[in-house]
Amino acid sequence: MKYVDEFRDPEKAAALLAAIRELTQSVVRELRRPLHIMEVCGGHTHTIFRYGIANMLPAEIELVHGPGCPVCVLPMGQVDDCVAIAETPGVIFTTFGDAMRVPGSRKSLLQAKAEGADVRMVYSPLDALAIARDNPKREVVFFGLGFETTMPSTALTVLQAEAEGIVNFSLFCNHITIVPTIKAILDSPDLRIDAFLGPGHVSMVIGTTPYEFIARHYRRPLVVAGFEPLDILHSIWLVLKQMNEGRCEIENQYGRIAPAEGNPAALHAIAQVFELREFFEWRGLGSIDHSGVRMRAPYARYDAERKFALPALHIADPKSCQCGEVLKGVIKPWQCKVFGTACTPETPLGALMVSSEGACAAYYQYGDLEGLRSKRAADAA
Amino acid sequence: MCLGIPGQIVAITDARRKLATVDVAGVKREINVSCIIGERAVEDCVGDWVLVHVGFAMSVIDEQQAMETLRILTELGEAQQEIAAMRGSGRT
Numbered sequence A: 001m002k003y004v005d006e007f008r009d010p011e012k013a014a015a016l017l018a019a020i021r022e023l024t025q026s027v028v029r030e031l032r033r034p035l036h037i038m039e040v041c042g043g044h045t046h047t048i049f050r051y052g053i054a055n056m057l058p059a060e061i062e063l064v065h066g067p068g069c070p071v072c073v074l075p076m077g078q079v080d081d082c083v084a085i086a087e088t089p090g091v092i093f094t095t096f097g098d099a100m101r102v103p104g105s106r107k108s109l110l111q112a113k114a115e116g117a118d119v120r121m122v123y124s125p126l127d128a129l130a131i132a133r134d135n136p137k138r139e140v141v142f143f144g145l146g147f148e149t150t151m152p153s154t155a156l157t158v159l160q161a162e163a164e165g166i167v168n169f170s171l172f173c174n175h176i177t178i179v180p181t182i183k184a185i186l187d188s189p190d191l192r193i194d195a196f197l198g199p200g201h202v203s204m205v206i207g208t209t210p211y212e213f214i215a216r217h218y219r220r221p222l223v224v225a226g227f228e229p230l231d232i233l234h235s236i237w238l239v240l241k242q243m244n245e246g247r248c249e250i251e252n253q254y255g256r257i258a259p260a261e262g263n264p265a266a267l268h269a270i271a272q273v274f275e276l277r278e279f280f281e282w283r284g285l286g287s288i289d290h291s292g293v294r295m296r297a298p299y300a301r302y303d304a305e306r307k308f309a310l311p312a313l314h315i316a317d318p319k320s321c322q323c324g325e326v327l328k329g330v331i332k333p334w335q336c337k338v339f340g341t342a343c344t345p346e347t348p349l350g351a352l353m354v355s356s357e358g359a360c361a362a363y364y365q366y367g368d369l370e371g372l373r374s375k376r377a378a379d380a381a
Numbered sequence B: 001m002c003l004g005i006p007g008q009i010v011a012i013t014d015a016r017r018k019l020a021t022v023d024v025a026g027v028k029r030e031i032n033v034s035c036i037i038g039e040r041a042v043e044d045c046v047g048d049w050v051l052v053h054v055g056f057a058m059s060v061i062d063e064q065q066a067m068e069t070l071r072i073l074t075e076l077g078e079a080q081q082e083i084a085a086m087r088g089s090g091r092t
Helices: A010-031 A042-050 A076-086 A097-101 A109-114 A125-134 A151-164 A178-187 A200-206 A209-216 A229-244 A264-273 A297-302 A323-327 A359-366 A369-380 B063-088
Strands: A035-041 A061-068 A091-095 A118-121 A139-146 A169-175 A195-199 A222-225 A250-252 A274-276 A279-282 A286-289 A293-295 B005-014 B019-024 B027-032 B049-053 B056-060
Touching: A010 A035, A010 A229, A010 B063, A035 A042, A035 A178, A035 A200, A035 A229, A042 A061, A042 A195, A042 A200, A042 A229, A042 A359, A061 A178, A061 A323, A076 A091, A076 A109, A076 A139, A076 A169, A091 A097, A091 A125, A097 A109, A097 A118, A109 A118, A125 A139, A125 A151, A125 A169, A139 A151, A151 A169, A151 A264, A151 A297, A151 B056, A169 A293, A169 A297, A178 A209, A178 A286, A195 A200, A195 A229, A200 A222, A200 A264, A200 B049, A200 B056, A209 A222, A209 A250, A222 A229, A229 B063, A264 A274, A293 A297, B005 B027, B019 B049, B027 B056
Parallel strands: A035 A061, A035 A195, A091 A118, A091 A139, A139 A169, A195 A222, A222 A250
Antiparallel strands: A274 A293, A279 A286, B005 B019, B005 B049, B019 B027, B049 B056
16 A cells, blocks of 8 residues: 555664664663653554554663543543433434443443444544435434544534535534643653654644644653654654754654644634633543633534533543553553453443553553563562 | 545545545545645546545645655665674674
């Protein structure tokens, strides 16, 4: 596949790893402790696990998995609201596949579907709009989640609905913003992150300027990274190069797809349809200011929050869950008390075990479970 | 949610609604091209390599930058081989 295979070339990977090993020696000699590099984005976590990248790196580099997985940070209360909408008579509830198995306080969307609710998985919000077009007597709701990556597609779909005069369509808007997320990580007293791999597809939309404060005020390098294994390795190499040379900059490794200025048409659509919420609730991380968006008043008739009476309750995570600590990178998934035992992909307690981008699901799928369990037992002893 | 995939626009299906057919490794799908048209006519998008994400073309892939990135990585590989050869030759 063009633009994919070239960035999976094993020879170039070997060369990058050799270069990374050299630079690591130099950087760690100065620092005299391991390096913590956080990849913010769930898509990066997925690549890292799929290709075993963490195991290829020198031991002195620790990759910390960040909270950039929109499904993982869905609080139970939000899932309950989805279920409430889905169980309203006449509603067709449409969603990306990942969100269907996240547990709510009573059930997931998949369980609601099994009990008779009309819940349908879609690939694109445009598919949800097509369902509304084809079913004029039913109320179709699209569950809009994701960071700025998916905001344009949701916004453009709402604008398309308006242009066509479609009235039986609405959006349950759960989009979140990346900058407050990264800032919450930087401000967290539990964490010591030396540098970041920045989210490639969020940057495709918002550009690289929004991250300037990370280099300027927090003095941490950030390299916007692509999603193939060579992109990740190249970005790690660029981070090390910065640290070795005493630089602290926002760099863009993913220039072939993410332009520095972002995407003007996408940003325009977002600005038309959405506005920032004062605060928004995240699973495990609590409430973060300005971290979510809602629909602007002119689009009220496409806003599911206004169309439906929602429980909108704050539901605390189960006591056994340590989702928050994993999301912030304070503990590794296998260090969670219920990882692999009460919480598995078949019986998830939290969203990180459900999402294809979740750290827990990735460890479960690609990791050495026996080894991890022994390690956890040994640590506890 | 972050997973996007490169594909090539092969036809315009609905100019007014900005819809096109994209070919991703032989699989064809209808996508929206609003985000990548810019000042151009919709028809001018045919042939573009784009990053497709949840049914929308979100970026035209910059061939120059892709080549440049690969060139950097190839040079890095050559430099590493040089260094390894120097070490391997054993004379300090």
